[in-house]
Amino acid sequence: MAKKSSSPTATKLKSAALKHNKTLKDDDNVLTLDPLVEPLFQKGYIREYLITTPTTTLLKKRQLKNKELLFFIIPLIVISIFVRLSNLSNPNSVVFDEVHFGGFAKKYILGTYFMDVHPPLAKMLYAAVGSLGGFKGDFDFKSIGDKFPDTTPYVFMRQFPAILGIGTVLLCYLTLRQSGVRPIIAFITSLLLIIENSNVTISRYILLDSPLVFFIASSIYAFKKFEIQIPFSVGWFRALIATGIALGLALSSKWVGLFTVAWVGCLCLYQLWFLIGDLSVNTKKVWAHFFLRGILLLGIPLALYFGFFAIHFKLLKNEGDGAAFMSSAFRAGLNGNKIPTDITAEVGLGSVVTIRHMDTQGGYLHSHDHFYPTGSKQQQITLYPHLDSNNKWLIEPYNGTIHNITFVPLINGMKIRLKHLNTGRRLHSHDEKPPVSERDWQKEASCYGYEGFEGDANDDFVVEIVNHRTEPGQAQAFVKALKTVFRLRHAMTGHYLFSSEVKLPDWGFGQQEVSTASSGKRHLTHWYIETNENSILPKSQQTIINYPKLSLWKKFIESHRKMWKINSGLTDHHHWQSSPTEWPFLLRGINYWGNDHKQVYLLGNAVTWWSTTAIIFAFIIYSGISILNWHLGGSISTNKHVFNFNVQLFSYVLGWGLHYLPFFIMGRQLFLHHYLPALYFGILALGQFFELFTSYLTAQNKIVNKIGYFILAVFVSLGFVFYLNYSSLIYGTPWTKSSCELSRPFSSWDFDCNTFYKSLDQYLIEEESASSSNKPSKETETVKAEAKQTPKSKPKLAKKEPHIESPPNPKKAVNPEKLNEQLAPPAIDDKIKTPKKR
Numbered sequence: 122m123a124k125k126s127s128s129p130t131a132t133k134l135k136s137a138a139l140k141h142n143k144t145l146k147d148d149d150n151v152l153t154l155d156p157l158v159e160p161l162f163q164k165g166y167i168r169e170y171l172i173t174t175p176t177t178t179l180l181k182k183r184q185l186k187n188k189e190l191l192f193f194i195i196p197l198i199v200i201s202i203f204v205r206l207s208n209l210s211n212p213n214s215v216v217f218d219e220v221h222f223g224g225f226a227k228k229y230i231l232g233t234y235f236m237d238v239h240p241p242l243a244k245m246l247y248a249a250v251g252s253l254g255g256f257k258g259d260f261d262f263k264s265i266g267d268k269f270p271d272t273t274p275y276v277f278m279r280q281f282p283a284i285l286g287i288g289t290v291l292l293c294y295l296t297l298r299q300s301g302v303r304p305i306i307a308f309i310t311s312l313l314l315i316i317e318n319s320n321v322t323i324s325r326y327i328l329l330d331s332p333l334v335f336f337i338a339s340s341i342y343a344f345k346k347f348e349i350q351i352p353f354s355v356g357w358f359r360a361l362i363a364t365g366i367a368l369g370l371a372l373s374s375k376w377v378g379l380f381t382v383a384w385v386g387c388l389c390l391y392q393l394w395f396l397i398g399d400l401s402v403n404t405k406k407v408w409a410h411f412f413l414r415g416i417l418l419l420g421i422p423l424a425l426y427f428g429f430f431a432i433h434f435k436l437l438k439n440e441g442d443g444a445a446f447m448s449s450a451f452r453a454g455l456n457g458n459k460i461p462t463d464i465t466a467e468v469g470l471g472s473v474v475t476i477r478h479m480d481t482q483g484g485y486l487h488s489h490d491h492f493y494p495t496g497s498k499q500q501q502i503t504l505y506p507h508l509d510s511n512n513k514w515l516i517e518p519y520n521g522t523i524h525n526i527t528f529v530p531l532i533n534g535m536k537i538r539l540k541h542l543n544t545g546r547r548l549h550s551h552d553e554k555p556p557v558s559e560r561d562w563q564k565e566a567s568c569y570g571y572e573g574f575e576g577d578a579n580d581d582f583v584v585e586i587v588n589h590r591t592e593p594g595q596a597q598a599f600v601k602a603l604k605t606v607f608r609l610r611h612a613m614t615g616h617y618l619f620s621s622e623v624k625l626p627d628w629g630f631g632q633q634e635v636s637t638a639s640s641g642k643r644h645l646t647h648w649y650i651e652t653n654e655n656s657i658l659p660k661s662q663q664t665i666i667n668y669p670k671l672s673l674w675k676k677f678i679e680s681h682r683k684m685w686k687i688n689s690g691l692t693d694h695h696h697w698q699s700s701p702t703e704w705p706f707l708l709r710g711i712n713y714w715g716n717d718h719k720q721v722y723l724l725g726n727a728v729t730w731w732s733t734t735a736i737i738f739a740f741i742i743y744s745g746i747s748i749l750n751w752h753l754g755g756s757i758s759t760n761k762h763v764f765n766f767n768v769q770l771f772s773y774v775l776g777w778g779l780h781y782l783p784f785f786i787m788g789r790q791l792f793l794h795h796y797l798p799a800l801y802f803g804i805l806a807l808g809q810f811f812e813l814f815t816s817y818l819t820a821q822n823k824i825v826n827k828i829g830y831f832i833l834a835v836f837v838s839l840g841f842v843f844y845l846n847y848s849s850l851i852y853g854t855p856w857t858k859s860s861c862e863l864s865r866p867f868s869s870w871d872f873d874c875n876t877f878y879k880s881l882d883q884y885l886i887e888e889e890s891a892s893s894s895n896k897p898s899k900e901t902e903t904v905k906a907e908a909k910q911t912p913k914s915k916p917k918l919a920k921k922e923p924h925i926e927s928p929p930n931p932k933k934a935v936n937p938e939k940l941n942e943q944l945a946p947p948a949i950d951d952k953i954k955t956p957k958k959r
Contacts, residue, residue: 154182217711233439253277257272319725320334333377365422366421447679449461468531478504489511496553504633548582565637616639619646
């Protein structure tokens with residue numbers, strides 16, 4: 122009997138089953154796994170539209186396979202541990218910004234207030250780690266190169282950023298897997314991140330960069346996972362909330378996190394555009410997407426950001442050097458403050474007062490028995506930030522003596538004179554240019570007079586109350602201490618008593634210049650009275666007031682105004698600063714540390730660095746050509762590999778741009794490490810290109826495909842060779858002068874080769890002689906003599922000084938008997954003078 126042939130339908134079913142079984146088998150094989158699905162389009166009224174809702178098939182394809190743990194994840198962890206955690210005890214002294222962030226950890230532990238330009242989370246985490254390690258705040262982290270005592274768990278504290286660096290590598294792998302990259306390509310890309318020199322360097326020291334990049338990487342991973350979830354499912358909400366939390370952590374570590382929030386926001390708007398065009402999604406769901414994403418992706422980060430500042434203020438409850446940059450009302454809430462209390466509110470003729478400037482850190486209207494070297498050469502008028510008897514002024518009537526019979530209140534529009542209590546000279550102005558700010562609209566303010574001199578018309582000032590900044594009520598008619606904000610108009614010239622951030626030179630002890638001005642920012646002419654004593658006013662009629670206790674919200678607002686102002690003021694030139702135009706091309710690094718003929722220098726891995734730059738610029742050109750072609754009637758490829766490449770690379774290049782381009786409009790000092798968040802996006806983009814290269818561009822032919830993988834292997838090998846060659850600059854280990862010079866192809870890579878010995882044997886002999894208490898042998902003496910012939914010029918370090926300007930040096934400007942009354946000068950914590958990094 123003849124065999125019955127199969128029907129066409131049965132043949133199709135059998136073919137589909139075989140194809141399905143092959144797909145399942147391929148999906149189980151981590152080497153041949155295909156994580157992509159074809160994009161789905163539906164025919165609309167006019168044109169096709171993209172189906173935006175992910176499928177369960179896509180979710181299943183993007184799930185991690187059990188074999189990945191064995192073949193990829195565990196090896197990544199092992200290699201990362203070796204690279205990131207090796208020899209963290211070296212150097213055993215302070216490196217680069219450990220000056221600041223180690224110092225901040227100390228201040229958190231001691232509870233002393235400091236001022237910094239960055240949000241508090243990462244610094245609080247370092248303090249927590251240090252406290253767990255037994256750090257009691259007994260080491261100052263004062264200068265680069267200071268050796269750590271045994272009581273400082275610096276290795277334990279350095280392990281924290283190193284572990285976060287390992288976490289960033291894993292997040293890189295997981296992110297690429299969620300964005301449609303096969304395990305082997307995700308593994309190769311993560312290897313490049315492991316051996317990326319600059320990322321290794323930042324993860325070995327007590328710096329903000331490693332926590333920041335980790336939290337940004339967490340945000341990217343959470344959002345990429347969110348993109349492939351079925352809308353409004355449990356997984357969708359979980360990923361959305363995780364994204365919000367990660368964004369909050371990034372934002373609370375450094376303001377660069379704002380760029381990551383902007384990246385997520387831009388992608389949400391981009392996705393909402395396609396949701397609106399997806400006719401299978403009704404209007405109600407589109408609005409649900411809009412509001413849920415907006416509330417969770419903005420609300421959670423802002424709540425976390427505010428919450429961490431609340432903890433920050435709670436921990437820093439004691440007076441500290443950074444308090445000098447806050448208002449007296451803010452400082453009044455700190456333990457151990459010396460802010461005046463129980464102040465008489467009523468101000469009038471005969472009152473002895475101290476007058477504070479409102480909107481600078483200059484402090485009190487001040488004079489002392491020193492004179493301008495130019496101009497009128499009369500007695501100096503300055504602003505001084507500390508309590509001192511030279512801040513006291515007597516309020517006099519402009520046309521006579523004070524009558525000690527009745528109290529005459531100071532009112533709006535009253536003409537007065539201010540007599541300096543210690544020297545007897547009066548506040549004065551005239552037609553002379555100020556000593557530093559030689560502007561036509563500013564005139565010199567001075568103190569003038571002598572014994573028996575009753576003053577002249579140039580001593581007369583008119584009080585003008587500023588109603589919109591003054592507490593409503595009587596304080597807007599009568600000048601009240603603490604409550605009334607006023608201006609002092611010079612009666613003869615119409616100029617107002619004025620001060621900005623301009624500092625006097627050494628002859629003025631670095632104190633803040635005061636002048637009179639007819640122009641300038643109006644708020645810089647605003648003053649208020651802090652202390653007030655008046656013997657004429659009976660005690661029974663005196664109202665005693667104090668600074669009000671600031672709410673958490675007011676503390677939050679004030680601290681951010683100061684942070685913004687200080688950050689904007691970091692404009693002085695720094696030896697190791699660089700321009701954003703240089704960063705993508707790795708034209709220069711930063712010297713972190715140098716000692717004992719060794720050096721730590723921040724330098725990226727040029728193989729990876731330049732490749733990311735090439736891919737990003739190539740994609741921008743490719744996108745422009747594709748868009749032009751589409752406008753000319755051409756079609757956009759819907760091949761799943763090309764489609765996914767376009768979508769994912771667009772998001773990563775967008776992230777790169779948002780974390781890089783804003784630096785072009787910043788006027789402050791900038792350094793290479795500011796580029797590292799953008800570089801992370803670039804590495805993700807590079808991984809996406811590798812995926813397209815091996816799964817589409819070279820996949821049509823097995824031989825060509827093998828050549829493609831061989832090229833990737835060579836690429837990774839080159840990156841590894843670069844990492845090894847420059848590893849001495851990462852770990853601060855011995856290197857030779859000749860090897861250093863051969864490894865410096867560009868003069869702009871300005872690590873100092875003269876730092877290193879001529880041979881490695883010299884390091885060994887030095888170590889042996891250092892550990893031996895016996896008299897050195899002749900051989901040792903010979904080697905040491907050779908070492909002395911080697912130039913020992915230490916590399917110029919990116920020395921980090923206070924971020925904020927130190928207060929004026931009192932020198933002779935204060936009464937020596939009153940020095941004990943002054944607040945401790947702010948040793949301040951974040952750069953304005955030299956290092957000014959970050």
